[in-house]
Amino acid sequence: MENNPFEIITQQVQENDQKIEHDNRGAFDIIFPIVLIIFVLVFLGACVMSFSSKFRGKMLSRQVKSLKHMVDESADDIEALSATLGGVSARTRKKILDENEDILADVTQREANIKKGYVKTMAKAVKEGFSGDEATAFCKHCGAMIDEDSTFCKKCGKKQ
Numbered sequence: 001m002e003n004n005p006f007e008i009i010t011q012q013v014q015e016n017d018q019k020i021e022h023d024n025r026g027a028f029d030i031i032f033p034i035v036l037i038i039f040v041l042v043f044l045g046a047c048v049m050s051f052s053s054k055f056r057g058k059m060l061s062r063q064v065k066s067l068k069h070m071v072d073e074s075a076d077d078i079e080a081l082s083a084t085l086g087g088v089s090a091r092t093r094k095k096i097l098d099e100n101e102d103i104l105a106d107v108t109q110r111e112a113n114i115k116k117g118y119v120k121t122m123a124k125a126v127k128e129g130f131s132g133d134e135a136t137a138f139c140k141h142c143g144a145m146i147d148e149d150s151t152f153c154k155k156c157g158k159k160q
């Protein structure tokens, strides 16, 4: 190796340039893989979280626990509400039945009376022949033939 001063300087300059280039590239070469590795790790972590049955099981278990806690917390409220609803429902049903019992009995009785009265009236009319000269009506309650303008039934006495 010749110790030519020019060659030495040239070599030193080249080495220096290479060193600067290497340093610049080195910084990038270090930062880029780190960033890449972080991204890859985050991505892999997300993938593992998304697809790992164990992780999903853990999350599900946590959700179930949370739900269970919520249900436990509101269990008393739900029970009280359902009890109230049941009570209301039972009371309402009883009330409706009680009311309907009277109404249905009354309606059934009236229907039966009207049919009976109507049949009797028709039979009587057929037997005696229609007079045709008097306006007739039937009692709302017993079905008896009454005058159209009469306020009370002459058979059962109820108001029309």
Ligand SMILES: [Zn+2]
Pocket: 139, 140, 141, 142, 143, 144, 153, 154, 155, 156, 157, 158
């Ligand atoms: Zn009547």
